[in-house]
Amino acid sequence: MRRRLAIATLTTLLPLLAAPVAAQQPATGRIVGRILDAAGGQGLPDVQIQVVGTPTGTISGIDGKYTLAGVKAGTVTLVIKRIGYAQKTVTGIFLDAGKTLEQNVSLTAATVMLSAVSVTADAEKGTVTEALDLQKVSVNVVNAITAEQIGKSPDGDAAQTLQRVSGVTVQDGKYVQARGLGERYTTASLNGARLPSPEPERKVVPLDLFPSGLLQSVTTIKTFTPDLPGDFSGAQVDIKTREFPAERQTSYSLTIGANDRVLGKSLPMAPRVAGDMIGVTSSVRNIPRVIARTSFQSAIPQETYNAMVLAQRNVWTALQGSGAPNLSTGISVGGSQILGKRIGYLVSTSYGMSDEVRADDRYAVGNAGANGSVVPLTELAGITGRRSVQWGGLANISSLLGTSSRLTFTATTTRSADSEARIDRGFDENLSDSIARTTLRYVERGIATTNVKGEHQWGTRQRTEWTAAYGYTTRREPDRSDVVYSRNSSGQYQLLGSLDGARRLWFDLDEQNTLAEANHQILFGGAAARNSVKIGGYVRRTTRDADAPMYAFLTRAGSDVTALPAEQIFGAAQACATCSLLNVQPIGQAGSYDASDNTAAGFGMLEFGLGEKVRVVTGGRYEHAFIRVNSSTQAGFAARARLENGDLLPALIVNTKLSNSQNLRFAATQTVSRPEYRELAPVTFRDVLGGVSVTGNDKLRRTLIANFDARWELYPTAAEIVSIGAFAKVFDSPIERVEQATSGAYQATFQNAKSGTSFGVELEVRKDLDMLGRLFYGLTGFANVTVMQSRINLNPVQAQTVTDTERQMVGQAPYVLNTGVTWTNRSGATSATLLYNVVGERITAAGVKPLPNIVERPRHVVDAALRFPLFGNVTGRLDGKNLLDARYQFMQGGLEREGYSAGRGLSLGLNWKP
Template identity: 30%
Template sequence: MSATIAFAQSGIIRGQLTSSETGEELIGATVVIKSISNGAATDLDGKFNLNNIAPGTYEVQASYISYEPKTVTGVVVKANEVTVLNIQLGSATTKLQEVVIEGRAIKSSENTLRNTQKKAAVVMDGVSAEQFSRSGDSDAAAALTRVTGISLEGSKYVYVRGLGDRYVKTSLNGAEIPGLDPNRNTVQMDLFPSNLLDNLTVSKTFTPDMPGSFSGGFVNITTKDFPDRFTLQLSTSVGYNDQATFNNKFLSSNKGKTDWLGYDDGTRAVPDAINYTIPYESFTNKQQAEQIDQATKAFNTDMGPTRITAPINRSHAFSLGNQTELFGRQLGYVVGLSYQRNFSYYNNGTFGLWELNSAGASRLNNNSLYEDEKGVEEVSLGFLSNFAYKFNSNNKLSLNLMRNQSGSNSSRFLFGTFPAISGVNDGRAIFESRALHYTQRALNSAQLKGEHVVPGLNNSKIDWLTSFTLSQQDEPDLRFFANDYYLNGSDTTYRIQLAAYTLPARFFRDLDEINLDVKVNVETPFEIWNGLEAKTKFGAAALLKDRKFRENIYRYRFNEGYGYNGSITDFFSPEKLGIVATPQDPESGGIYRYGVYLQDGTQRTNNYDGEEAVYAGYGMIDLPLTEKLRVVTGARVEVTDIFVQSFNKSLEPGDLNQVDVLPSVNATYSLTDNMNLRAGYSRTLARPNFREIAPYTSFDFVGEPAFTGNANLERTTIDNFDTRWEWYPNLGEYISVSAFYKNFQNPIERTINTLAQNNEIFIQNVDNAKVYGLEFELNKRLSFVAPFLENFILGSNLSLIKSEVSIKALELEQIRAVRPNADDTRPLFGQSPFVANASLTYQSEPLGLMATANYNVFGDRISAISVGGTPNIYERSRPMASIVVSKRLGDAFTAKLSADNLFNPEFVNSHEYNGQEYIYSSYKQGRTFSAGITFLID
């Protein structure tokens, strides 16, 4: 077909060739424009560039050895614009035949993701950037709830198939990244703004080229790659929360000038004046007494929440990307920024501690029951840059830089009944506890990747990656102030208990962790029987971690004659702060008298250093036994060395040394071109984190349980069995049924010891656990019901899961002492019996209108395991629903409205005993409504 010339200026055709059978890139394929002498070969990504093409309409032909050639007609080229053309070629059978299709650019990343899922060697699910936009998800955590079998804990931590974050591994563009919470085993997924991401995939079965430390799922976060043509996107939105926004009773605290950027400017830092070790209660030494006085007066005296009016929520995002040439070679880049600031508040919360303390008791004994009020301001700032440079068609180098910064300013107040005070006749008193908690998190990542094709080695692919990640979590000036009071006749008697954990205190915690992840993979294709192509793959990896955790504690003490009258302001009044009386003659042995004075309560035990090294090597083969049956099998060897040492050298260090062989076999049988049957077996593991094997006790809030690590923890091994039937009836549509079984040896569990002072959470291995379940997923256009429903898309998934953990003999004996008929098994910690998600989307391209309703819910799951017979604490099921509507306004603008948490359910953790519920914690988050606009040039 001849071209119709419209302008003298030229355009570009760019695209990618992939195999319709495997989804892999076709390297060295030929792409030509039939009517003119313009052609190109595809590079190591299967991509091609046809430059300097006069505007017009063309036929483009793609061909590759052993594949059917394909001609795309009606390809329109415009002056100074890029036409994107992605083509799939099918393998040739007995006769090469040319296939002719009408030209169109395939832009849908949702379809691309489904094709990747279909061709994967493992059981895989995922969610694309298209779905992020459709569902209105602001970060990776929210987006992942759309994936089959996934729920969130604390709006941050991913549970796959009901398994807690311990059994989930997270990577960023294939490189492992550390978590920022010292008490967790995985990263907080709310750190990653959705506008910087291309897709999220969750591999539910293991192959040897993956890290072996997961069982529920291996989550890979893929950031935006450079686009085929220039793109510019700006978006902004504002939000209203019906419990927080414009509420003039919002709990807050003193702030720094840079809180709005997600980090403290030094307002909460230890004062510069304290450049010495604070002496311990020096009453006779003048120099030391003056040092105590100076330190006491150096800190600000803001120890309780203040009330402000909370402003609106806001969110802004920017991204820019393009391809260009540098030194005659292709350079692609994308740069993105995001900013969010949100406020949340509740004053209807409840917090209670309960205990079953005798056999046959009709109810649980209430140790304390508080009203709970909390205000949180959260800020997140994200930056991403991605550069890729192709030296030639066989060699590419990529650099990815990311920084995510977030700050959370939390103020909390507990008020309620408290255990008996000595000398109080009615045996009850009122307890008040205040906490001001600022946490800043930073994730800095630099990744350098290389991809190479070696034509002389049968087009073998070599890829390598070096990733350096620095993660930081700082908690500057975490403040607690607690007291109790009771009525003494007509008077109110206040008291601050002298126990260390109830004295007014300031904590300064810093966590720094460095991760170095290095890996190399070599993949070699070779031809076997019947013209089928197999591949071998082998590689090596090293993951090195170094963590430093520091905690300084300053406690306020006061002399025995000091009286507290219930006012924090009066407690820290100038006349009562520091030295309040001095001796007439210090040299004659007089003493200094203090009112309120500062004491260094830092415990060396609570500071630790941790090192972890995991070295791995693997080999595997991807073998098509027939045209329909594919087997991927091999094994991975991982050598683990973890060492955690407290500053208290008398404590046993946490030490774990292990060599694990992790075999894997995955088989896929293609029932038809669009239907697969999968089966797989693998062995994986779960390691304890640094904090869990650091043997010291710490707490986060007065009245809540303390946490104690265990230096003798062992790693968990898991045998995994999976099957899945999957069908892709049409483009973007998907139906599947899966079954799985997991057997855990030495699973790691958290337990609450209600017999300890202030309760205590400790960590331990139990002998065995089993998890098995079914998963169902449907993504389908509703045109099969009636033609007028063509624009409606239904997405739904359901996971039904059963778990069982054997209870240790000693623990079972304690339980049955008060509950004689208690079972000798229980569900696995964090395991939901079901997880369900559903969405209904209306999409009209002519109207530029899209509307989506989302719903998700999980079943009750254990959030804390009790010791001594008290029933376990369960996080109760709650439904979550949202609606998102977007409308295109002209060629470049899109308006969006959304409503989240429509049902506003209670977030409840509770015990259940004799058919009655006992609240451990409960609160509501409130509904959020937002409106925004996006400007896009593409």
């Protein structure tokens, strides 16, 4: 596993060494760019590009890309011609000697005879316009955020970026939900290839793994088309990593920051071992062999127990440290020539380290009090300190093969590690006394992907695309420790004498994904009609292994010993050759599982125009999925879950172009949502003491979702938008996490409800505020708001237990609001942005009679960002995050079940492009 990662890392870094400095011609420059269809936005191949007054010319290749080399420096005029399109002349291009200039050009289809158009070069590179264009021309409902927008926000990673998208909410700072639907209805892909979930119990991708410096764009697709995988309903988030620039460019960035609840404050810290700070921890955290290899089903001699205690790392207590400033740095190098060959490349790496806190970290279990109130049964309060490191690397190499083929190779690796210590104290009702507990954990997540993509243009009418991708995901939580002391009658704290007293857990998850995909598109009818048929196939295989052995460490020693720190209770002195006080027990119902998922799909999609105004996309996708999950508990119980379904997923999308600046869209589609593997494994996972046990359900079925969308869009100018949309979704057998009341403790499991519905309205506005007067020059305001309502229809058995049978779906927010204002000076070099984000109250777990639902309270989040030129090629950025220090709160009635404050952040960044 390590080796695989190492190779991925090496692959990422290799091109760095190979990057040469290209020799430049003194008196000439290069022009590169893309020729686009003005209406459809797609690249146009076979376009003639000629430099006026010279013999220099070329033909655009796949995707409309072209390169004009050896163009004489000075003012240049280009003439662009293609059959079926109006000829265009671009004047006033200023080309410096030895430089490369990027010039994109759009051509309008010539339905009737159009006269040639002449425009001046108006450089629009990587801008809002591009994102809105994508929104405007795509057949389905999409939202895109580009590198430039990301640059203006204080966002440090993809997850924060996505918070700005219409209807998107981000949970825990990393998990994305769209239109307030549960995270299970959102999928994520990287450069088109599915990203796997490294979280054991959730179908999510922690998008904070992707530093914003590596991002070209983040696109949120909200409507299914048959050429997309059918297992999303909220949104599919596609992260595009940066493409190479037109000429060699290097950039360095450095950011330092501080959090007002962290910097210089006393925080609990988990003792670190070698490797923690690079997210590749040392083997000292591995499960000791003597524990892993002992069969607990047979009699175990005391020496073996002593050996187990001696072999464990014996770190249980948190250190007190002082919060450090946050630091992150990155380098990226890109260009378009390697060894004189036309090969685009981008290599980028970043590293960040931050100290975080969950101050006033509270946890409570509720009980019903008088007059329907909720009173705490168990209540703990404390603090969590966390040191996170995150690094990533990306290599993207692309080359044209001939004029009609392009090959792109992308390798990425990202890794994060959180080292965390939580200490809390409080009252435990069952024990009828005060307890003090300490949890130390270290969590490492990594995703490494390699992706090869080929694009081939066959003449002017046919096009083939294929992708082969391999992804590797890991999540390890090696050697987590939990230790609980309880107060005895004389007020002294002693190690709790049960399986909850001292535990260690070794969690390990590995997942491998292979994917192959190909499609072929044939245009028919006139060139301007842009009618096409697209057919394709898709195969994906995922295998996962997850193992979570957990052991309790017990002692029979007297109160003189159990009052000591755990390091001494389980120290060498207690495990001497003649000692017979120690014992180690597996937590028998914890367990492991392995899963395999084979999904195959084929699709046919037809896109055609009805008259000039109406475009129709229709077709179907057949997806066959076979998921197998084998699970077993430490005690030896084994279960096998099999879920096999073939589903036909039809889609019909009708777009009407009301005018050049107005669109009206309708869509009706069918999609599917399959259970996460962990949810199919009937083994228990539970936090120590008081936590709810979560057990999978091997009887889960997949959910079918019918989606209906309608949307009106107005584009007053290239950078402005007003849109109003409505959507409705009907869920057949949606999966929900439910708490089950038992004669003992509550247990959580997953069940199919009977059905559910969700409908809502989306409003998006982005508008220059110039019209308000001179004072507002340079100001752009934007807002998107989604208001929705959902209803769950429970099956009779569930309805007996759940308090609230007429409620919204779990995880569904009633509204999401993102708004902000940006000011940019005339040169565009200085900008300031203020952002506000709030998500309506949503249910995180359905309450069991008589207790109310557990809900997450809205947080009012205000962020600010300032970009300014400093000197030379250095630009500065000043970012303020979470300026209101909004508290995370999960409430059950009036009781705060969970809550913490993360503090305000301020950071200063420098970016140097020599």
